[in-house]
Amino acid sequence: MNPRKKVDLKLIIVGALGVGKTSLLHQYVHKTFFEEYQTTLGASILSKIIILDDTTLKLQIWDTGGQERFRSMVSTFYKGSDGCILAFDVTDPESFEALDIWRDDVLAKIIPMEQSYPMVVLGNKIDLEDRKYQGTAENHLIDSIKLSPGQPKSRCC
Numbered sequence: 001m002n003p004r005k006k007v008d009l010k011l012i013i014v015g016a017l018g019v020g021k022t023s024l025l026h027q028y029v030h031k032t033f034f035e036e037y038q039t040t041l042g043a044s045i046l047s048k049i050i051i052l053d054d055t056t057l058k059l060q061i062w063d064t065g066g067q068e069r070f071r072s073m074v075s076t077f078y079k080g081s082d083g084c085i086l087a088f089d090v091t092d093p094e095s096f097e098a099l100d101i102w103r104d105d106v107l108a109k110i111i112p113m114e115q116s117y118p119m120v121v122l123g124n125k126i127d128l129e130d131r132k133y134q135g136t137a138e139n140h141l142i143d144s145i146k147l148s149p150g151q152p153k154s155r156c157c
Ligand SMILES: Nc1nc2c(ncn2[C@@H]2O[C@H](COP(=O)(O)OP(=O)(O)OP(=O)(O)O)[C@@H](O)[C@H]2O)c(=O)[nH]1
Pocket: 015, 016, 017, 018, 019, 020, 021, 022, 023, 024, 034, 035, 036, 037, 038, 039, 040, 041, 064, 065, 066, 067, 124, 125, 126, 127, 128
């Protein structure tokens, strides 16, 4: 029997202040949700191991704070990452429009080992009623995130 392959991945999550980056990572890793808002000062790291087919993936997920004053410090953590989650709040169009800036900032700072660098757009807070972005909105989001030719492709979920 083949031993499982082991792959370490460094992922980062970025996005505006309060869109729910920390909450969704804690939900994903620890299955806990905090109602109380505590802004992330700088960055913190969460780990999760998942098994995908014959591969054991060790995820190291860097949760970054959305505060402007930490922006240049936080962006030093982007280096060496294998992929990025661009998070926004579906009730807050400003947080969605800011993704262009977050994306450009990440692309300017990463030093990708591979040519392609996966980025995923994630709309959070879909439980709230004043949602401005509906459904999977996949095409809408892909159109809205302005991609220039030659740039890595963003995808939304
Ligand atoms: N209704 C609702 N509230 C959420 C959701 N996710 C997060 N929140 C709330 O939004 C607030 C901000 O959540 P955080 O996870 O701290 O946001 P953040 O993006 O990490 O914020 P910074 O670290 O300051 O950049 C908290 O009060 C959370 O409880 C969600 O899916 N639905």
